[in-house]
Amino acid sequence: MSAQQPKFETQTQVDFVVIGAGAAGGIIAKELSTAGFQVVVLEQGPYLKEKDFDHDEIKHFWQAALINDWKKQPNSFRKTPKAKATVQPAVMYGRMVGGGTAHFTANYWRFHEIDFVERSKLGTISGTGFDDWPITYAELEPYYTKAEWELGISGQPGPFDPPRSKPYPLPPLPIKSAGALLANGARKLGWHPQPAPMAILSQPYRGRSACSHCGFCEGYGCEIKAKSSTLATVIPEAEKTGRCEIRSGSYVRKIETDNAGRVTGVIYFDEKKTEIFQRAKAVVLCANGAETARLLLISKSNLFPNGLANSSGVVGKYLMFNGGGFATGVFEHELNEFKSVAVTRIIHDFYDSDPKRGFYGGGGLDARFDVYPIGYALGALPRETPRWGADYKKALKQYYTRSMFTFGHTTSLPVERNSISLDPEAKDSWGLPAMRVTYKDHPDDLKIMKFFSDRGMELLDAAGATKRWAGPVEESTFGVHLLGTCRMGNDPKRSVVNKYHRAHDLANLFICDGSSFVTSGRGQPTCTIQALAYRASDHIIRMAKNGEIKSA
Numbered sequence: 066m067s068a069q070q071p072k073f074e075t076q077t078q079v080d081f082v083v084i085g086a087g088a089a090g091g092i093i094a095k096e097l098s099t100a101g102f103q104v105v106v107l108e109q110g111p112y113l114k115e116k117d118f119d120h121d122e123i124k125h126f127w128q129a130a131l132i133n134d135w136k137k138q139p140n141s142f143r144k145t146p147k148a149k150a151t152v153q154p155a156v157m158y159g160r161m162v163g164g165g166t167a168h169f170t171a172n173y174w175r176f177h178e179i180d181f182v183e184r185s186k187l188g189t190i191s192g193t194g195f196d197d198w199p200i201t202y203a204e205l206e207p208y209y210t211k212a213e214w215e216l217g218i219s220g221q222p223g224p225f226d227p228p229r230s231k232p233y234p235l236p237p238l239p240i241k242s243a244g245a246l247l248a249n250g251a252r253k254l255g256w257h258p259q260p261a262p263m264a265i266l267s268q269p270y271r272g273r274s275a276c277s278h279c280g281f282c283e284g285y286g287c288e289i290k291a292k293s294s295t296l297a298t299v300i301p302e303a304e305k306t307g308r309c310e311i312r313s314g315s316y317v318r319k320i321e322t323d324n325a326g327r328v329t330g331v332i333y334f335d336e337k338k339t340e341i342f343q344r345a346k347a348v349v350l351c352a353n354g355a356e357t358a359r360l361l362l363i364s365k366s367n368l369f370p371n372g373l374a375n376s377s378g379v380v381g382k383y384l385m386f387n388g389g390g391f392a393t394g395v396f397e398h399e400l401n402e403f404k405s406v407a408v409t410r411i412i413h414d415f416y417d418s419d420p421k422r423g424f425y426g427g428g429g430l431d432a433r434f435d436v437y438p439i440g441y442a443l444g445a446l447p448r449e450t451p452r453w454g455a456d457y458k459k460a461l462k463q464y465y466t467r468s469m470f471t472f473g474h475t476t477s478l479p480v481e482r483n484s485i486s487l488d489p490e491a492k493d494s495w496g497l498p499a500m501r502v503t504y505k506d507h508p509d510d511l512k513i514m515k516f517f518s519d520r521g522m523e524l525l526d527a528a529g530a531t532k533r534w535a536g537p538v539e540e541s542t543f544g545v546h547l548l549g550t551c552r553m554g555n556d557p558k559r560s561v562v563n564k565y566h567r568a569h570d571l572a573n574l575f576i577c578d579g580s581s582f583v584t585s586g587r588g589q590p591t592c593t594i595q596a597l598a599y600r601a602s603d604h605i606i607r608m609a610k611n612g613e614i615k616s617a
């Protein structure tokens with residue numbers, strides 16, 4: 066805890082409790098405390114600092130150093146509601162102060178104008194909840210700009226980018242081998258490569274160092290604050306106000322309400338598993354698209370028997386993961402892609418859905434090599450290479466330095482049966498119902514993945530790969546983009562929150578994180594999650610100042 070942090074008594078009715086100190090929660094905590102409100106942030110994970118981060122691959126990828134630990138908080142998974150779910154990892158997210166932004170890859174793409182109005186432009190899609198958002202790109206644009214400037218984003222607009230009111234605050238990061246090959250290959254094919262917008266500093270910014278290109282970026286915390294996480298940016302700002310307490314190791318198990326249906330506070334477990342009740346005038350739930358829905362369902366009561374904020378029955382439904390279409394290429398010369406950040410160039414030529422393709426979907430393409438030595442040795446070599454002895458070593462040496470992937474980030478349609486619900490049997494280490502994930506990609510989601518895998522193969526060919534192969538196109542059983550489970554909308558019967566992120570059912574409950582999404586965009590949701598968080602904060606502050614939030 067920093068010196069500036071207050072320590073609120075739990076019986077004090079603070080103005081706001083924010084649940085989750087991640088991409089959205091960090092911003093909301095900073096905005097509300099800066100506006101003069103008392104804020105307690107309850108975060109289940111630890112409060113790690115730069116000095117706590119290291120480059121230990123086993124710790125990060127096998128021992129859940131920065132992410133949710135499936136041994137303590139198991140998930141179950143099934144493809145369809147009729148199938149029996151089996152306990153297996155199904156979602157991954159950053160479980161610490163900073164949430165996903167502490168360890169993410171840091172791709173930071175704005176949505177395009179079309180993302181908010183696709184249903185009006187393309188029509189309905191049978192078997193889905195495909196819909197327009199209740200807000201437009203123009204309404205969100207000032208908040209995209211605010212996020213880019215407050216957090217520190219490096220980039221340069223490309224030909225397909227939506228309009229912007231200000232340039233990026235920082236120039237793009239230096240191009241890497243995979244970026245250069247992507248750009249060369251793309252130009253040969255008549256496509257339009259552009260620098261990747263990244264939440265990583267290309268130059269020193271607001272007292273933080275520029276990226277030193279250490280190479281342990283995706284999946285790791287940044288030791289020099291060059292990754293523009295909420296941990297390195299807005300959370301310290303919130304603390305400086307002297308009105309924001311970050312209470313880490315605090316696992317919220319219920320949002321409490323009174324008989325009049327108003328939120329009174331939250332019950333959480335502290336690190337010793339003691340239950341504590343924190344009173345609050347209002348709660349802002351920012352626990353991500355998976356845990357937010359789970360917590361609302363767990364928070365059921367006599368007054369809210371289907372879970373909190375769930376009179377529509379929509380809580381947990383329309384889960385979207387974003388898809389991926391992959392290809393791998395090997396080149397004659399060394400690329401040494403293990404250095405620096407993951408991505409430096411992208412292509413948005415195929416962003417929009419094109420009816421000529423015969424199915425719905427679009428996406429963006431990047432080039433990267435985001436696999437570390439142990440992971441690579443265990444699972445990323447070409448299938449025919451030996452797995453033991455001198456030839457195995459030779460293959461590792463040859464391929465590790467000369468390979469790159471193309472990664473198409475694609476749309477997922479909002480399908481009602483794809484959902485977060487409570488497992489009837491499995492429990493977590495605190496005795497709470499485990500998260501049950503039901504997910505089966507819409508056929509169009511698989512078609513767009515294949516489309517991007519094919520474009521990747523074309524690109525690798527044009528870039529001069531000596532060997533290339535397409536990644537498998539398979540139904541998703543695991544997600545890191547957790548979107549859509551408490552969708553925004555104007556109709557309380559078909560959505561969970563209104564356009565200002567206020568729950569339709571409870572005047573002093575706000576929900577803002579990946580769960581608010583109506584459609585999935587084309588991967589890289591964090592830029593939009595954070596723009597939404599700035600926008601939601603403005604409206605919550607306005608309502609609180611006007612006396613429109615009626616607390617218990």
Ligand SMILES: Cc1cc2nc3c(=O)[nH]c(=O)nc-3n(C[C@H](O)[C@H](O)[C@H](O)COP(=O)(O)OP(=O)(O)OC[C@H]3O[C@@H](n4cnc5c(N)ncnc54)[C@H](O)[C@@H]3O)c2cc1C
Nearest residue numbers: 085087088089109164165170171172317578579589590591
């Ligand atoms: C390996 C990896 C790479 C990624 N790379 C990118 C990328 O390049 N670009 C991109 O846009 N996105 C990326 N993402 C996704 C990105 O991290 C998420 O979309 C984003 O962080 C979600 O923001 P959020 O505010 O919804 O939730 P989060 O950032 O997940 O924050 C939620 C917080 O709430 C806490 N919490 C949950 N439940 C409780 C509870 N009951 N009590 C208390 N606290 C709770 C969690 O511990 C967490 O800290 C990546 C994700 C992963 C896993």
Ligand code: SF4
Nearest residue numbers: 276277279280282287
């Ligand atoms: S590559 Fe740069 S931003 Fe990423 S962890 Fe290393 S220094 Fe930080």
